[in-house]
Amino acid sequence: MGGDFAPVNEVAGAIQSLRQTSNAFEVILVGREKEIRDQLARHQTEGLALSVVDADEVITMEDSPTAALKQKKHSSLAVGMSLHKEGKADAFASAGNTGAVLSASTLILGRIKGVSRPTIGAFMPSEAGVCLLVDAGTNVDCRARHLFEFAIMGSMYAKAVFRYENPKVGLLNVGEEKLKGTEVVQEAYKLLETSSLNFIGNVEGRDILKGKVQVVVCDGFVGNIVLKFGESVPGFLKSRLKQYAAGNLLRTAMVAIARTPLKRSLRDMDYEEFGGVPVLGVNGVSIIGHGKSTPKAIKNMILRAAEVAKSQLSRHIEDAMSAALPGGTAPVEATITSEHGNQRL
Amino acid sequence: MGGDFAPVNEVAGAIQSLRQTSNAFEVILVGREKEIRDQLARHQTEGLALSVVDADEVITMEDSPTAALKQKKHSSLAVGMSLHKEGKADAFASAGNTGAVLSASTLILGRIKGVSRPTIGAFMPSEAGVCLLVDAGTNVDCRARHLFEFAIMGSMYAKAVFRYENPKVGLLNVGEEKLKGTEVVQEAYKLLETSSLNFIGNVEGRDILKGKVQVVVCDGFVGNIVLKFGESVPGFLKSRLKQYAAGNLLRTAMVAIARTPLKRSLRDMDYEEFGGVPVLGVNGVSIIGHGKSTPKAIKNMILRAAEVAKSQLSRHIEDAMSAALPGGTAPVEATITSEHGNQRL
Numbered sequence: 140m141g142g143d144f145a146p147v148n149e150v151a152g153a154i155q156s157l158r159q160t161s162n163a164f165e166v167i168l169v170g171r172e173k174e175i176r177d178q179l180a181r182h183q184t185e186g187l188a189l190s191v192v193d194a195d196e197v198i199t200m201e202d203s204p205t206a207a208l209k210q211k212k213h214s215s216l217a218v219g220m221s222l223h224k225e226g227k228a229d230a231f232a233s234a235g236n237t238g239a240v241l242s243a244s245t246l247i248l249g250r251i252k253g254v255s256r257p258t259i260g261a262f263m264p265s266e267a268g269v270c271l272l273v274d275a276g277t278n279v280d281c282r283a284r285h286l287f288e289f290a291i292m293g294s295m296y297a298k299a300v301f302r303y304e305n306p307k308v309g310l311l312n313v314g315e316e317k318l319k320g321t322e323v324v325q326e327a328y329k330l331l332e333t334s335s336l337n338f339i340g341n342v343e344g345r346d347i348l349k350g351k352v353q354v355v356v357c358d359g360f361v362g363n364i365v366l367k368f369g370e371s372v373p374g375f376l377k378s379r380l381k382q383y384a385a386g387n388l389l390r391t392a393m394v395a396i397a398r399t400p401l402k403r404s405l406r407d408m409d410y411e412e413f414g415g416v417p418v419l420g421v422n423g424v425s426i427i428g429h430g431k432s433t434p435k436a437i438k439n440m441i442l443r444a445a446e447v448a449k450s451q452l453s454r455h456i457e458d459a460m461s462a463a464l465p466g467g468t469a470p471v472e473a474t475i476t477s478e479h480g481n482q483r484l
Numbered sequence: 485m486g487g488d489f490a491p492v493n494e495v496a497g498a499i500q501s502l503r504q505t506s507n508a509f510e511v512i513l514v515g516r517e518k519e520i521r522d523q524l525a526r527h528q529t530e531g532l533a534l535s536v537v538d539a540d541e542v543i544t545m546e547d548s549p550t551a552a553l554k555q556k557k558h559s560s561l562a563v564g565m566s567l568h569k570e571g572k573a574d575a576f577a578s579a580g581n582t583g584a585v586l587s588a589s590t591l592i593l594g595r596i597k598g599v600s601r602p603t604i605g606a607f608m609p610s611e612a613g614v615c616l617l618v619d620a621g622t623n624v625d626c627r628a629r630h631l632f633e634f635a636i637m638g639s640m641y642a643k644a645v646f647r648y649e650n651p652k653v654g655l656l657n658v659g660e661e662k663l664k665g666t667e668v669v670q671e672a673y674k675l676l677e678t679s680s681l682n683f684i685g686n687v688e689g690r691d692i693l694k695g696k697v698q699v700v701v702c703d704g705f706v707g708n709i710v711l712k713f714g715e716s717v718p719g720f721l722k723s724r725l726k727q728y729a730a731g732n733l734l735r736t737a738m739v740a741i742a743r744t745p746l747k748r749s750l751r752d753m754d755y756e757e758f759g760g761v762p763v764l765g766v767n768g769v770s771i772i773g774h775g776k777s778t779p780k781a782i783k784n785m786i787l788r789a790a791e792v793a794k795s796q797l798s799r800h801i802e803d804a805m806s807a808a809l810p811g812g813t814a815p816v817e818a819t820i821t822s823e824h825g826n827q828r829l
Contacts, residue, residue, distance in 0.1 A: 266723045276658055280666050313621055313708040321625050321705055344712030348720035360666055361706055363658040367689030368710055372717055375693035378611045379749035390745065397742030400735065404724035 140170035140197040140215035141235020142437075143430045149234065150178035152437020154187060159438065162188040164445045167228055169194050169219035194218035200430060204238035208246065216240060220247045223423050230424035230444040232415060234432040240425065241277060241418055248423040251453060253460030257420035258289050258359075259427065260296060261366050264407040267350025271297055275416060276363030283326035286310070286356055287334070290327075291459050292419040293354040294336050299450040300417075301353065309342030309352035311361060316341070327356070334463065373405045414439025417447055420456065424448045485515035485542040485560035486580020487782075488775045494579065495523035497782020499532060504783065507533040509790045512573055514539050514564035539563035545775055549583035553591065561585060565592045568768050575769035575789035577760060579777040585770065586622060586763055593768040596798060598805030602765035603634050603704075604772065605641060606711050609752040612695025616642055620761060621708030628671035631655070631701055632679070635672075636804050637764040638699040639681050644795040645762075646698065654687030654697035656706060661686070672701070679808065718750045759784025762792055765801065769793045 142149060146168070153166040165188040168175050172193035179189070196211040198204075208217060216235055220243045223231040233240050237259075245257050261275035273293040278285060290308050297306035310328055312320040317328055319341060331338040342351050347365070357365070384394040406412055414436045415428035424447045428440040487494060491513070498511040510533040513520050517538040524534070541556040543549075553562060561580055565588045568576040578585050582604075590602050606620035618638035623630060635653050642651035655673055657665040662673055664686060676683040687696050689710070702710070729739040751757055759781045760773035769792045773785040 264720075266720060279658060279664075311709060313624060313705055324705075344709040344714075345716035347713060348716045357709075360658055360669075361709055364656060364689040364702075364706055365709060365713055368692060368713060369689075371690035371693045375609075375611060376721075376746075376749060380745055383745050383748050393741050393745050396738050397745055400725055400728050400738050400742055401721075401746075403728050404721060 140174075140194070141199065141233055141239070141430075142428070142432055143200070143234075144432070145197075145234070146170055146175050146178050148432055148434045148437050150175060151182070151434035152432070153189065153441060154182050154184060155434055155438040156441040157187045157189065160442070160445075162186075164188070164229075164441075165190065166441060167192055167219075167222065169222065170197070170215040171195055192218065192222065198236050198239045200236050202236060202239060204236060204242040207236070207239055208242055216243050217247070220244065220425070223425075224248055230426070230448040232426040232428065232440050232444040234415075234428035234430055234437065234440070236430075237427050240427045244418045244421045244423070244425040248421040248425065251420050251422055251457045251460060253457070253463065254288055254292070254420035256285055256288070257418055258292060259416050260293055260419055261362070261416050262407075262413045263347055263355070263366070263369060264405075265348050265350030268353070269301060269407065270347065270350065270353050270355060271301070272347070272355045272357070272362050272366060273419065274357065274359040274362050275366055276359045278358060279360040279363075281323065281358040283323050283330055286323070286327035286358065287330040287463075288420070288460070290331055290334070290336055290338070290354065290356045291463055292456050293356060295455045295459050296417060296419060296452060297353045299452045299455050300447055303353045305337045306353035307351070308336050308338045308354040308356060309340065309346065310338075311347075311355050311357035311365075312341035312343065314341065314343065323358075331356075369408060373401075373408055376401065376405070412439065414441070414443055417443075417452075419452075422453055424452070485519075485539070486544065486578055486584070486775075487773070487777055488545070488579075489777070490542075490579065491515055491520050491523050493777055493779045493782050495520060496527070496779035497777070498534065498786060499527050499529060500779055500783040501786040502532045502534065505787070505790075507531075509533070509574075509786075510535065511786060512537055512564075512567065514567065515542070515560040516540055537563060537567065543581050543584045545581050547581060547584065549581060549587040552581070552584055553587055561588050562592070565589065565770070568770075569593055575771070575793040577771040577773065577785045577789040579760075579773035579775055579782065579785070581775075582772050585772045589763045589766045589768070589770040593766040593770065596765050596767055596802045596805060598633075598802070598808070599637070599765035600633055601630055602763055603637060604761050605638055605764055606707070606761050607752075607758045608692055608700070608711070608714060609750075610693050610695030613698070614646060614752065615692065615695065615698045615700060616646070617692070617700045617702070617707050617711060618764065619702065619704040619707050620711055621704045623703060624705040624708075626668065626703040628668050628675055631668070631672035631703065632675040632808075633765070633805070635676055635679070635681055635683070635699065635701045636808055637801050638701060640800045640804050641762060641764060641797060642698045644797045644800050645792055648698045650682045651698035652696070653681050653683045653699040653701060654685065654691065655683075656692075656700050656702035656710075657686035657688065659686065659688065668703075676701075714753060718746075718753055721746065721750070757784065759786070759788055762788075762797075764797075767798055769797070 194215040196214040198207040222228045258274040260271045260273035384390040415426040418425040426444045539560040541559040543552040567573045603619040605618035618634045729735040760771040763770040771789045
């Protein structure tokens with residue numbers, strides 16, 4: 140119920156997700172039952188694996204995350220996350236207040252043992268396929284140990300969900316040399332170097348889109364800024380092309396022709412394609428979508444939640460973290476061999 | 485002599501700059517005289533305001549900046565910068581080792597009174613015209629006071645050189661609210677808020693290309709990463725379009741048509757257009773170009789050096805810094821009224 144267009148887009152997206160996968164999973168819609176049923180009535184839902192659980196409160200975008208969680212015990216967020224905690228659902232997804240979803244994930248599901256701070260990863264396109272940028276804005280002030288943990292969690296995600304065999308991990312920095320950057324980053328380099336992650340060293344801003352690595356590690360301050368900068372590129376290009384074409388017929392025609400190739404090329408700079416980003420480091424599956432999620436984005440978020448649940452990501456992270464403890468310099472061993480990722484890491 | 489293609493491109497670019505402006509200034513080429521004269525002999529140079537000053541040593545890209553400056557007293561960098569210091573030249577420009585040019589600028593020209601750390605600004609395109617990102621990679625660890633000084637220097641540059649009347653200054657952060665971001669950034673917000681700069685508050689990653697401000701203030705760690713990310717966008721797009729077109733005639737034709745509009749639209753993400761970035765906070769004019777500068781980039785770097793020299797930027801920065809001292813919370817008054825910017829700030 141927390142999304143900007145809830146429950147309209149949520150219901151429409153849930154229906155799309157079930158249709159597309161022929162009920163590969165069941166969707167439990169959590170929120171004000173009447174409003175949800177009113178929406179459901181607008182669609183053909185016969186034969187779809189849908190159910191509704193009532194929750195009469197809503198945490199809004201303006202609410203303070205922790206205060207709202209305490210005060211609104213019957214929010215769709217708290218009720219839905221608890222269903223997951225109790226094992227009545229295998230994953231949770233929401234397009235609501237990001238801070239509140241993160242807090243609820245941490246407070247209700249609990250942190251994975253060995254994880255100092257849960258984090259949110261974001262997807263970036265690259266010439267060599269999708270990569271995970273972690274942290275994407277959750278933890279703005281980080282110590283080296285946090286960056287090290289982000290690298291482990293990101294690496295497990297890239298392996299278990301993206302199915303990269305031995306994902307390359309890079310530390311986002313201002314130069315390739317080991318002694319570049321802030322003290323925190325230099326310290327993190329040392330921790331990563333001695334781990335058994337596939338750490339290839341520092342990567343620079345230009346290496347992200349080139350696809351030099353599958354996991355880009357940085358603090359949430361840098362991550363958030365790079366991510367939002369990237370998201371603004373298609374809009375910038377559109378505005379520039381409009382200026383270029385203005386008042387000239389030939390140019391207008393050229394720009395019209397350019398539109399389709401460009402749209403296709405920049406498609407995965409668009410959040411709708413990915414639908415949502417994962418909370419990493421909690422005991423469970425929690426996916427956070429954009430507040431303005433369209434039905435398509437909601438559908439993709441649900442598909443992603445199902446995919447992450449199937450990958451048993453949390454267990455992989457827990458195993459990897461315990462291998463890396465204590466002190467953070469022990470090697471992290473990790474191999475996923477089966478389709479369901481249920482081998483020992 | 486320090487550039488990757490020196491003195492070939494340097495000589496060619498210098499000649500272009502004089503031809504384009506009909507000798508609006510004089511260019512002194514500093515370096516190994518024989519090599520330079522050999523290059524000059526390959527061009528038509530009659531009537532051009534060119535001279536050569538011999539300097540037989542070269543600081544390479546691999547040299548350690550400070551050590552090289554001490555050891556190579558007759559490097560083209562040291563000799564050229566000294567000519568500027570002695571008033572025999574009004575500006576200095578180089579496509580050599582960035583760290584060495586920055587060190588030489590600071591050591592030979594000296595810091596402007598009140599400036600804790602000289603900085604390098606970089607140019608970013610935006611929907612509303614060029615903007616200055618400062619710091620672009622020089623100072624990776626910053627305190628609030630440093631960010632505050634970057635804002636003053638960047639604002640003076642935007643005013644004196646870009647001729648923005650009252651440049652809007654934004655602090656790069658993860659959200660608009662005052663209490664967002666790291667402690668350092670929050671502290672810098674307070675300093676900026678009480679200054680008389682046209683500080684509009686925090687800006688996010690997505691606001692840079694939108695052109696929300698003319699001066700984006702950040703530490704060199706974030707600045708360098710955003711800058712290099714931005715520079716990689718045209719290459720990424722090119723690669724994506726190639727993938728899109730692969731093996732399909734119609735698509736190949738569409739992409740071919742898209743090439744010109746795109747190239748024009750992304751032109752100023754290309755360093756060649758700007759030629760070089762200014763060292764801010766030193767007593768003089770020092771412009772640093774890309775090591776791989778083409779003749780066109782060298783030409784633009786020289787034009788920029790002339791423009792900055794004419795703007796009397798250093799004096800404006802000195803006046804603005806002294807108005808902001810002591811303590812950093814005093815208001816900064818600044819007005820430039822004449823073409824030559826020689827009014828009291």
